[in-house]
Each structure stands twice: as C-alpha cells, then as structure tokens.
Amino acid sequence: MIPETVCSAVAAAGLGIAAVTAYRKKFLAAARIAAYALVPLGLVMTGVVGWIADTAFSPTAWAGFGVLGVAWALFAGTRAVERRRGGTRAERKQARGAQSGVVAPAASEPALGPGTGRTARPAPARGAEPADDFSDIEAILKKHGI
Template identity: 75%
Template sequence: MIAETVCSAAAAAGLGIAAVTAYRKRFLTAARIAAYSLVPLGLVMTGVVDWVADTAFSPVAWAGFGVLGASWLLFAGTRAVERRRGGTRKERKAAARSAQTEAVAPAASAPSLGPASRSKTPSATAPRADKADDFSDIEAILKKHGI
C-alpha cells in the first residue's frame, strides 16, 4: 500500500517538474521527464509494485534466489574445470582421434630449401649476440642531450 503511494507521488512530482520545464520552452526535455515520471505510475497500475513488494518480504522468494545463485555457481565451476582439462569429453576424444590420424613426420613433406648460406651482413631478424649493444643507441642519445 505504501509502495503504491510513493510511486504515485513520484509520478506526480515528475509531471510537475515536466510542466515547469515545458513552461521554460524546453519541450523535448519536458517530454523526456514526463516519460520517466509515468513509469512508476504504470508499474503501480499493472501490479508490478505489489509483486515486487510481496517478493521482497517473502522468505520463499529469497530461498529461490539462493537456489538460483547456487545453480549459477555450479555452472561456472564446472565450466572452469572443463577449461582446465581442455574441453568436454567429446572434444578431447575428437582431438585424440585427429592426433592419431596426423602424419608421423609432418615436416618431411615440406620442400627442402637447400643448405643455408651465410652472408657477411647481419639480417634484420637475426638476434644480437650482446645485450649491451641493445642499449648503446639509447645511451648515445641520452649523452647527446646531456642526460
């Protein structure tokens, strides 16, 4: 009973604010405020407020929310375990079958590129032998600027 009164009062106050806003020639904003203020009134008229009030004070409803939470925890826990194991049982069996049918030496069918030739210039992708060389450029720039 009190929830309906509060919602109706909120709707009346919102419509009053919308009227003042429309008086100030801000019709679009006034229409939005009126739309928001009619929502609680509509909820009261449809009976949703009664249902929510009955649910909020019902121990059976809270127990139902607890059961739903436990169900969600079970789903999340089993999904986490499934991810750690590498998928469902069906997915693991399919992966085992595909591993058995794979070639014994898959690289053997790749074309041979011949012996590798070494050039005198180092390539851009070759790793550097000394870690100090990596920072020498940075040190030179810092010394140039007096840092």
C-alpha cells in the first residue's frame, strides 16, 4: 500500500512540474517530464510495484538472490581456475595432439599462386653520393629558414 501511494505521489508531482514547464512555453521539456512522471503511475496500475514490494520484503526472495550469487561465484571461480590451468584435460590432450600433426601439408606454396610474391627492390645506384639523398630535405629546411 505504501509503495503504491509513494509512486502515485511522485507521478502527481511530476505532472505538476510538467504543467508549470508547459506554462513557461517549454513544451518539449514539459512533454518529456510528463512521460517520466507517468512511468511510476503505469507501474502501479499494472501491479509491478506491488510485486517488487513483496519481493523486496520477502526473506525467501533474498535467500534466493543469495543462492544465485553463490552459483555465479562458483561459475566465475571455476572459469578462472580453468583458464589458469590452460583448459580441461581433454582440451589439453587435444591441443597436444594438434601440435604434433602437420596442419597443412601444402602450406609451403604461396597462398595466392605463382607470380604473386614480392618483387625485389631495385638496388640503389652505386655512383650516387650520400649528399644527393638529402638534397630535398636540405631544400625544405632552407625554405623554412632552418
């Protein structure tokens, strides 16, 4: 009874605030406030608030939440230990078997076929001086006064 009264009072207060906001010619904000104010009223009318109130004050419900928490902790703990050990015994045995066998016997051939490999870079000209390599960098530096 008390939760329904509180939700109804919140809805009434919200609708009052929406009316004042609409009076100030802020219709979009007033509509948004009215929408938020109608949510608790709708929850009261559908009975959700009563169900939540009964659940919140029920020791059996809280014991059920405790059992769910313990189950979750067990799942998380066993997963953490399993990851630390490297999986289950069957998974480790399967992994060892996969390592010893050849995965792809034709893996030495290029995947894209012949002629698609990288070509060798052309060798730099042997007669070029190292000063020629930095001539454009020097021009940029001179342009900026460095």
